[in-house]
Amino acid sequence: xxxxxxxxxxxxxxxxxxxxxxxxxxxxxxxxxxxxxxxxxxxxxxxxxxxxxxxxxxxxxxxxxxxxxxxxxxxxxxxxxxxxxxxxxxxxxxxxxxxxxxxxxxxxxxxxxxxxxxxxxxxxxxxxxxxxxxxxxxxxxxxxxxxxxxxxxxxxxxxxxxxxxxxxxxxxxxxxxxxxxxxxxxxxxxxxxxxxxxxxxxxxxxxxxxxxxxxxxxxxxxxxxxxxxxxxxxxxxxxxxxxxxxxxxxxxxxxxxxxxxxxxxxxxxxxxxxxxxxxxxxxxxxxxxxxxxxxxxxxxxxxxxxxxxxxxxxxxxxxxxxx
Amino acid sequence: xxxxxxxxxxxxxxxxxxxxxxxxxxxxxxxxxxxxxxxxxxxxxxxxxxxxxxxxxxxxxxxxxxxxxxxxxxxxxxxxxxxxxxxxxxxxxxxxxxxxxxxxxxxxxxxxxxxxxxxxxxxxxxxxxxxxxxxxxxxxxxxxxxxxxxxxxxxxxxxxxxxxxxxxxxxxxxxxxxxxxxxxxxxxxxxxxxxxxxxxxxxxxxxxxxxxxxxxxxxxxxxxxxxxxxxxxxxxxxxxxxxxxxxxxxxxxxxxxxxxxxxxxxxxxxxxxxxxxxxxxxxxxxxxxxxxxxxxxxxxxxxxxxxxxxxxxxxxxxxxxxx
DNA sequence: TTGAAAGCGGTACCAT
DNA sequence: ATGGTACCGCTTTCAA
Numbered sequence: 288x289x290x291x292x293x294x295x296x297x298x299x300x301x302x303x304x305x306x307x308x309x310x311x312x313x314x315x316x317x318x319x320x321x322x323x324x325x326x327x328x329x330x331x332x333x334x335x336x337x338x339x340x341x342x343x344x345x346x347x348x349x350x351x352x353x354x355x356x357x358x359x360x361x362x363x364x365x366x367x368x369x370x371x372x373x374x375x376x377x378x379x380x381x382x383x384x385x386x387x388x389x390x391x392x393x394x395x396x397x398x399x400x401x402x403x404x405x406x407x408x409x410x411x412x413x414x415x416x417x418x419x420x421x422x423x424x425x426x427x428x429x430x431x432x433x434x435x436x437x438x439x440x441x442x443x444x445x446x447x448x449x450x451x452x453x454x455x456x457x458x459x460x461x462x463x464x465x466x467x468x469x470x471x472x473x474x475x476x477x478x479x480x481x482x483x484x485x486x487x488x489x490x491x492x493x494x495x496x497x498x499x500x501x502x503x504x505x506x507x508x509x510x511x512x513x514x515x516x517x518x519x520x521x522x523x524x525x526x527x528x529x530x531x532x533x534x535x536x537x538x539x540x541x542x543x544x545x546x547x548x549x550x551x552x553x554x555x556x557x558x559x560x561x562x563x564x565x566x567x568x569x570x571x572x573x574x575x576x577x578x579x580x581x582x583x584x585x586x587x588x589x590x591x592x593x594x595x596x597x598x599x600x601x602x603x604x605x606x607x608x609x610x
Numbered sequence: 611x612x613x614x615x616x617x618x619x620x621x622x623x624x625x626x627x628x629x630x631x632x633x634x635x636x637x638x639x640x641x642x643x644x645x646x647x648x649x650x651x652x653x654x655x656x657x658x659x660x661x662x663x664x665x666x667x668x669x670x671x672x673x674x675x676x677x678x679x680x681x682x683x684x685x686x687x688x689x690x691x692x693x694x695x696x697x698x699x700x701x702x703x704x705x706x707x708x709x710x711x712x713x714x715x716x717x718x719x720x721x722x723x724x725x726x727x728x729x730x731x732x733x734x735x736x737x738x739x740x741x742x743x744x745x746x747x748x749x750x751x752x753x754x755x756x757x758x759x760x761x762x763x764x765x766x767x768x769x770x771x772x773x774x775x776x777x778x779x780x781x782x783x784x785x786x787x788x789x790x791x792x793x794x795x796x797x798x799x800x801x802x803x804x805x806x807x808x809x810x811x812x813x814x815x816x817x818x819x820x821x822x823x824x825x826x827x828x829x830x831x832x833x834x835x836x837x838x839x840x841x842x843x844x845x846x847x848x849x850x851x852x853x854x855x856x857x858x859x860x861x862x863x864x865x866x867x868x869x870x871x872x873x874x875x876x877x878x879x880x881x882x883x884x885x886x887x888x889x890x891x892x893x894x895x896x897x898x899x900x901x902x903x904x905x906x907x908x909x910x911x912x913x914x915x916x917x918x919x920x921x922x923x924x925x926x927x928x929x930x931x932x933x
Numbered sequence: 934t935t936g937a938a939a940g941c942g943g944t945a946c947c948a949t
Numbered sequence: 950a951t952g953g954t955a956c957c958g959c960t961t962t963c964a965a
Contacts, residue, residue, distance in 0.1 A: 290942055301952045306944065314950055336724040337664040338942035341957050346660060348702070356688050358681060365679050368705050372712075377724075379671070379702050382691050389695075401659040401700075505888040536888070543865055565828040565859075613958055624936045629960060637934060661958035664941050936965080941958105948953080 289330040297330075298323045309334060345403050349586065350379045350393040353408035358560070359530075360408050363429060366579030367406065374587065376403075387412050394420040404586040407432070425589035427582045431473055440581045440600075444474045447571045447602035448481035448527070451555045454569075454604050455525045456489060460553050464497035464523035466511050466533050475500070482527075497523050508536025512552075516544060524552060525610075531556035531563040531570055538568060538609060554609040567608040574600055612653040620653075621646045632657060668726050672909065673702045673716040676731035681883070682853075683731050686752060689902030690729065697910065699726075710735050717743040727909040730755070748912035750905045754796055761908055763901040763923075767797045770894045770925035771804035771850070774878045777892075777927050778848045779812060783876050787820035787846035789834050789856050798823070805850075820846050831859025835875075839867060847875060848933075854879035854886040854893055861891060861932060877932040890931040897923050 291309075295302045300319060307315045308323045326332075340346045349371055353360060368378045379402060383390035390412050397405050397420055407428040410417060414434045420426065421436040428439045455463055465482055467475045486493050496518055499511050508528060515522060528534040534556030538548060546552050556563045559572035577598040584595040614632075618625045623642060630638045631646045649655075663669045672694055676683065691701045702725060706713035713735050720728050720743055730751040733740060737757045743749065744759040751762045778786055788805055790798045809816050819841055822834050831851060838845060851857040857879030861871060869875050879886045879893035886893035900921040907918040 288942095292942080302943080303945080303953075304951055307951085310944085316950060319950080333718070333722045335664070335942050336719070336722045337660055337669065338957090339944080341658070341660040341664050341959090342942080342944045344957070356684060356691075358684070361679060361681070361684070364703075365705065368679075368703050369707070372705070372715075377702050377704070377719075379700050380687075380691050381700070382688065382695070384692070392695075395656065396659065396700075399656050399659045505885070532888075539862055539865070539889075542862070562828070565855075566862075611958095615958080625959080626937080626961080627935060630935090633960085639934060642934080658958055661941090662960080664943085665958080665960045667941070934965105937963090938961100939963100940961085944956085946953105946955085949951085 288335075289332045290335070294323065294326055294330065294332055298326050340400075344400065346401060347375055348377045348379055348402045349583075350381055350396060350402040350405045351408060352381045352383070352390060352393040352405060352410065354385045354390075354411065355382050356380070359558070360429075362560075362575040363408065363579045363582075366576030367583060369576075370580045370583045374583070376583075383411065385411055394423075397426070398423040404590060406582050406586065407437070425586045427585045429578065429582065438585055440578045440585065442573070442578065442600050442602070443477055445477040445481045447557065447573065448478040449485060450602050450604050451527050451557070451571050452481065452485040454606070454610065455527070455553060455555065456485070456491075458553065458610055460525035460610075461489070461491050462494075462497070462523040462525065463491070464499075464511075464515060464526040466499045466502040466508065466526060466528045466537070468501070468503055468529040470500045494521065494523075496521060502529050502533050505532050505536035505539070508533035508538075509540035510536075512537050512540040512544065512546075522552075525555070526552060527555050528557060530558050531560045531568060534568045534570065534609070535562055535566050538566060549608070549610050556609075559605050563605070563607070569607045569610040570605050572603045572605050574598070574602070611658075612655045613658070617646065617649055617653065617655055621649050663723075667723065669724060670698055671700045671702055671725045672906075673704055673719060673725040673728045674731060675704045675706070675713060675716040675728060675733065677708045677713075677734065678705050679703070682881070683752075685883075685898040686731065686902045686905075689899030690906060693903045693906045697906070699906075706734065708734055717746075720749070721746040727913060729905050729909065730760070748909045750908045752901065752905065763904045763908065765896070765901065765923050765925070766800055768800040768804045770880065770896065771801040772808060773925055773927050774850050774880070774894050775804065775808040777929070777933065778850070778876060778878065779808070779814075781876065781933055783848035783933075784812070784814050785817075785820070785846040785848065786814070787822075787834075787838060787849040789822045789825040789831065789849060789851045789860070791824070791826055791852035793823045817844065817846075819844060825852050825856050828855050828859035828862070831856035831861075832863035833859075835860050835863040835867065835869075845875075848872075848878070849875060850878050851880060853881050854883045854889075854891060857891045857893070857932070858885055858889050861889060872931070872933050879932075882928050886928070886930070892930045892933040893928050895926045895928050897921070897925070 291302045291305050295305045308320050371378050381393040396402050404425040409430055414432050418434040418436055426437050428437050431439045431441050534554050537554050541548050541552050556568045556570035559570040563570035581597050588595045614625045614628050618628045631643050694701050704716040719725050727748040732753055737755050741757040741759055749760050751760050754762045754764050857877050860877050864871050864875050879891045882893040882895035904920050911918045
């Protein structure tokens with residue numbers, strides 16, 4: 288393997304000059320530059336990244352910490368890798384499998400200067416512990432952290448849910464059921480608030496029989512429809528789902544039960560994933576890729592101490608065939 | 611930031627000794643070790659990974675090259691990250707978005723010693739070009755490469771398809787339709803071969819009307835069922851799908867069209883993804899995580915020049931409610 | 934058991 | 950425009 292020294296020796300210049308050529312410094316004569324360049328080519332030379340990292344004190348690598356990778360975070364991951372690479376940063380994935388100790392590794396790697404910054408997708412450790420690593424480098428989070436130094440790019444679900452409700456009511460639906468996700472999460476809480484507010488505003492009926500929690504999967508969505516059909520006298524005319532998977536399950540089951548969608552039952556999903564698209568389910572578009580971009584921009588802000596323009600995050604309703 | 615020198619000075623020993631403590635060398639007296647350890651703790655010292663990488667000439671980082679991340683490669687990615695981290699290796703994701711030039715970056719990074727090894731998930735560049743990077747470090751591929759130095763952990767789809775066909779025939783189905791994926795891929799070719807062989811063996815009817823290509827999505831699966839129903843007089847009694855998404859689409863559409871599954875129409879998916887599980891679709895289990903492990907083992911083999919035990923890869927049939 | 938010093942392969946400041 | 954050289958922080962060989 289050839290190195291700077293060798294190139295310098297062969298070209299008859301000093302390491303410093305060769306380094307200048309490498310870094311496109313203007314203070315090198317064209318002649319010298321050409322000569323050095325041609326020798327580099329001849330020797331098939333490429334600079335060693337470790338040496339650069341050590342010398343510069345930065346690696347151009349950003350870590351992503353998560354319990355595991357699933358469908359929901361795919362757009363985030365893709366979006367982040369994409370924007371980061373545009374700025375010359377690589378992305379390292381750290382999965383913890385929910386193990387608190389293992390989850391600390393990316394944070395230790397921030398400290399050991401293996402990565403320049405960190406983004407948290409999900410975490411199980413005590414937020415204040417994670418926060419203590421902020422002194423080693425910038426950290427942002429997708430999930431809400433409620434820690435002063437760790438900003439989050441998550442969105443307030445109130446708005447999204449409000450949008451869906453508004454759409455249903457405009458369409459004339461007024462007996463609206465809900466399939467919520469994690470019972471005690473901030474997201475669910477905000478969605479519930481939106482529901483209560485909207486129902487109050489329009490003086491609409493709210494039945495506890497129409498409210499479900501811990502609904503996540505296609506299967507769960509099917510079950511919700513079956514549960515609703517237990518009370519034929521008290522059926523809702525629309526159902527707002529925790530995510531598109533739940534909506535897909537609800538849709539399949541409704542059809543199986545001879546319910547016409549959207550005439551008998553309207554269905555709205557959440558996140559506007561591929562699934563909603565392929566199955567034609569009305570859904571709330573969640574700009575996840577934009578959140579990933581913002582996560583990167585927020586890091587860049589601290590990394591380069593520069594101004595950045597954040598993407599404006601906005602839910603939007605994508606109407607398809609289920610409403 | 612404290613470094614080896616500082617620790618050494620404070621402890622009254624040399625850098626070498628401190629380094630020995632760091633690397634658990636047995637040639638350090640317990641007393642010395644304790645003293646140094648306590649000073650490290652006191653100063654909250656951690657070694658700098660870049661310095662280690664530079665000095666050792668390896669980074670303990672492995673790159674994964676792909677056009678983009680989607681559901682299909684998720685189990686592979688997860689499996690790889692998991693096994694790699696068990697051996698102390700981190701995983702860096704490189705996405706090319708199908709851009710040939712951008713796809714070269716992980717390979718250049720192998721050359722520049724940013725990563726110790728590389729795994730290719732999908733690639734668009736000329737395989738022989740990629741192969742030329744093998745001299746810089748170990749490379750394995752998930753997709754078939756047909757290059758001597760790049761071994762692949764992909765599986766022969768013939769076996770899997772054979773399994774599905776055998777199952778259907780045992781169950782008494784004998785008018786079997788196929789929804790294939792990419793028309794000219796090796797995978798599709800092998801599946802077609804399995805189909806031809808099996809049909810020949812049992813002297814079963816083969817109708818060109820029962821064969822579809824370029825079928826990938828839920829939507830595509832729905833369309834296949836509609837197309838089949840165009841010829842009511844010549845309906846198959848089973849359909850073997852390119853993947854679980856297609857099977858899911860076929861299932862939904864069949865039910866919508868009042869076909870009883872599996873009585874009127876049996877449906878078999880492929881890959882045994884989450885979707886097949888949640889929707890109760892019979893599917894061929896594709897041991898993707900095991901392939902990811904093998905990919906890592908194959909790299910380790912070259913990295914450490916050691917013996918490794920590969921996982922045995924085997925398709926298996928998971929029967930559910932659609933057959 | 935411990936130390937001295939030569940790498941590893943660059944960057945960047947200070948001279949000239 | 951170019952050179953000299955002190956870093957960056959750790960590993961490893963050779964001696965003692």
